[in-house]
Amino acid sequence: MTLRITHSSLAKLETDQAWVDSGLQNMEGMSAEMIYGPEGKLRWLWSAEWDNSVDMKGSLCTNMGGGVPISIINALVAICVAEEQDR
Numbered sequence: 001m002t003l004r005i006t007h008s009s010l011a012k013l014e015t016d017q018a019w020v021d022s023g024l025q026n027m028e029g030m031s032a033e034m035i036y037g038p039e040g041k042l043r044w045l046w047s048a049e050w051d052n053s054v055d056m057k058g059s060l061c062t063n064m065g066g067g068v069p070i071s072i073i074n075a076l077v078a079i080c081v082a083e084e085q086d087r
Contacts, residue, residue: 003050003080005036010076012083018075035068036076042068053077 010032013019024030033039038046050056060073 001052001081001084003053003056003077003084004048005046005076005080006083007033007037009079009083010036012079013072013076016072016075016079018069018071022069022072024072032076053081056080 013032014025019025019032031037034041036042036045040046045059048059050059057073057077060068060076061070
């Protein structure tokens, strides 16, 4: 299994209940792409690949205190796992 963040996973994240509940969609400049995309604040994660969900979550959690709630991290990991399983 190789997990990675994709444009598709970020689009799905913005429709996930965790994203909606977070209120990030109401903040200017806060889109999933602006956080995790290739030009985002955490762009170093864009090119990363993980062998499993635990490692992916560990990397994403390095910014948990920086404004990304754990519910969003969990949702993104779940979305990326589902995308990999669909490939």
